[in-house]
Amino acid sequence: MIYLDLHAHSTDASDDAGATVEGYLKWCMVRKNKGHNIDGFVLTEHRSFDHKISYDSIADKYGLLVLKGAELETDIGHMLVYGLDKKFVNHFDLSDVHLSHADLINALNDIGGFAVPAHAGRPSIGMSEYIDNNLVEIEKIIAVEALNGGSNNEENARAQLIADKYNFKTVGGSDAHFVSSIGKCVTLFKSVIKNEEDLVNALKNDDYSAYAGQND
Amino acid sequence: MIDYNDKVIGKKIEFGSFVATKDLIEAYCLSVNETNPLYLDESYAKKSAYGKLIAPPLIFVSVQFDTELPDPEINFGNARFLAGQKIESFIPIFVGDTIRAIGSITEVYEKTGRTGTMVFVVNETEYINQNDLLVATRESSMVHREVDGE
Amino acid sequence: MVNKQLLFSDIELGQEFSDTYIASAEKVQQFLDANRTLERTEIEDGRFTSKEGASTLGLEKPILPGVMSMSIISKLITDIIAPNGKLHKLDASFRRPVFHNDSLSLSALVVDTVIEEDKGIIKLDVALENDRGEKPLQGTAVVELPIK
Numbered sequence: 001m002i003y004l005d006l007h008a009h010s011t012d013a014s015d016d017a018g019a020t021v022e023g024y025l026k027w028c029m030v031r032k033n034k035g036h037n038i039d040g041f042v043l044t045e046h047r048s049f050d051h052k053i054s055y056d057s058i059a060d061k062y063g064l065l066v067l068k069g070a071e072l073e074t075d076i077g078h079m080l081v082y083g084l085d086k087k088f089v090n091h092f093d094l095s096d097v098h099l100s101h102a103d104l105i106n107a108l109n110d111i112g113g114f115a116v117p118a119h120a121g122r123p124s125i126g127m128s129e130y131i132d133n134n135l136v137e138i139e140k141i142i143a144v145e146a147l148n149g150g151s152n153n154e155e156n157a158r159a160q161l162i163a164d165k166y167n168f169k170t171v172g173g174s175d176a177h178f179v180s181s182i183g184k185c186v187t188l189f190k191s192v193i194k195n196e197e198d199l200v201n202a203l204k205n206d207d208y209s210a211y212a213g214q215n216d
Numbered sequence: 217m218i219d220y221n222d223k224v225i226g227k228k229i230e231f232g233s234f235v236a237t238k239d240l241i242e243a244y245c246l247s248v249n250e251t252n253p254l255y256l257d258e259s260y261a262k263k264s265a266y267g268k269l270i271a272p273p274l275i276f277v278s279v280q281f282d283t284e285l286p287d288p289e290i291n292f293g294n295a296r297f298l299a300g301q302k303i304e305s306f307i308p309i310f311v312g313d314t315i316r317a318i319g320s321i322t323e324v325y326e327k328t329g330r331t332g333t334m335v336f337v338v339n340e341t342e343y344i345n346q347n348d349l350l351v352a353t354r355e356s357s358m359v360h361r362e363v364d365g366e
Numbered sequence: 367m368v369n370k371q372l373l374f375s376d377i378e379l380g381q382e383f384s385d386t387y388i389a390s391a392e393k394v395q396q397f398l399d400a401n402r403t404l405e406r407t408e409i410e411d412g413r414f415t416s417k418e419g420a421s422t423l424g425l426e427k428p429i430l431p432g433v434m435s436m437s438i439i440s441k442l443i444t445d446i447i448a449p450n451g452k453l454h455k456l457d458a459s460f461r462r463p464v465f466h467n468d469s470l471s472l473s474a475l476v477v478d479t480v481i482e483e484d485k486g487i488i489k490l491d492v493a494l495e496n497d498r499g500e501k502p503l504q505g506t507a508v509v510e511l512p513i514k
Contacts, residue, residue, distance in 0.1 A: 018506035247397035298432030
């Protein structure tokens with residue numbers, strides 16, 4: 001089993017973040033020492049993806065996993081995307097805040113990637129209100145972020161309701177922008193994950209779920 | 217895409233100056249319940265490492281100048297709010313120091329949040345004392361968005 | 367108030383400092399009065415002083431200037447490091463308004479301690495929390511404490 005925080009932002013690329021990657025790693029160790037479950041996290045920077053950066057060496061120093069994805073802005077709210085490559089980044093203008101979710105998911109399927117609607121229960125930037133207005137191509141969605149560290153209880157409950165109604169799998173992510181938030185919400189996977197390819201395979205095929213109970 | 221006047225990006229503006237008077241320091245301290253004697257007690261400050269009264273490190277955020285940054289003419293939203301600030305402090309401001317401010321708009325970008333679409337205008341300001349020493353820098357983000365006002 | 371000087375070695379990862387602040391209308395006016403040119407903003411919309419001004423922006427009550435919220439959190443930090451510590455950086459995001467008469471809890475959590483160029487550097491996550499459980503301000507600070 002592996003516990004991963006699938007949603008985190010750092011000062012490397014997110015305009016509103018105040019945490020460095022090493023700061024997160026140090027705080028993950030603090031959490032582990034307190035008995036919390038956290039084996040690593042995925043950096044999902046806002047509207048950007050740098051395929052050249054690798055965090056492997058710094059992650060190895062702490063015995064943790066640091067993977068890369070992105071948080072993109074679409075016509076049905078924000079989406080966490082994993083398994084990106086250079087071709088994908090060249091094809092889409094990631095700074096566009098009105099990307100088509102259908103085009104995005106199709107392109108991800110072509111490159112072996114995966115998309116998860118983020119903080120699905122939040123107004124405006126969560127998928128719930130777009131589902132209510134029949135604007136979502138439901139068959140393209142496999143999982144939603146039902147546990148988000150930046151959402152309130154009501155918003156997370158709304159996201160879980162959608163997951164239950166449409167039989168979506170659920171993931172958890174802290175949506176950390178500051179060091180002490182990392183790992184507050186995680187996803188529990190049953191398979192071994194060592195890189196982005198493993199992560200996407202697990203998201204497509206594994207039995208996983210959002211995992212709560214990480215608060216101090 | 218955001219409709220705005222990109223010619224304003226990087227254009228440096230001298231806002232003016234202010235003097236860190238004892239009155240200004242005391243009024244600022246009163247408003248935030250600051251009681252540190254380094255800022256308020258002359259005899260204590262005289263014996264401190266600074267040798268005289270200093271101002272709280274963020275004193276300059278309370279000062280607004282009559283000169284404003286050029287208008288980027290953002291064609292979006294009916295209200296603007298302060299979204300964030302980054303302050304870096306280099307040397308203390310002493311009582312009586314004259315601090316001048318120079319700034320520019322550095323970036324305009326768009327994103328979406330709980331309240332819908334937002335446009336951010338980022339500006340940077342340098343605060344320089346009477347000895348031409350950089351005292352502090354400040355980066356501010358103003359968010360433009362639509363509100364349902366009465 | 368004169369603190370006993372905290373040293374770098376006194377600080378532990380995960381250590382938390384806190385304080386409280388009532389954002390009264392009187393305190394807001396004192397802040398605005400500290401530099402009277404702020405009245406220019408008042409002429410614009412009155413968001414900081416009147417219910418009418420606030421309502422034009424869809425706000426139920428007048429709010430604190432964001433820079434005042436930042437000054438309030440900076441006071442917690444300067445209390446921690448006084449008298450001889452230094453505040454190097456403060457980075458704050460304003461995520462929700464602070465309304466007049468909000469009762470605020472101020473916090474600063476130690477998230478890293480490191481010696482850089484013989485200086486004792488402490489990194490803090492800082493926040494203001496209102497009594498509705500919301501965090502209108504979240505951010506980070508970098509301070510320096512004496513090593514000896």
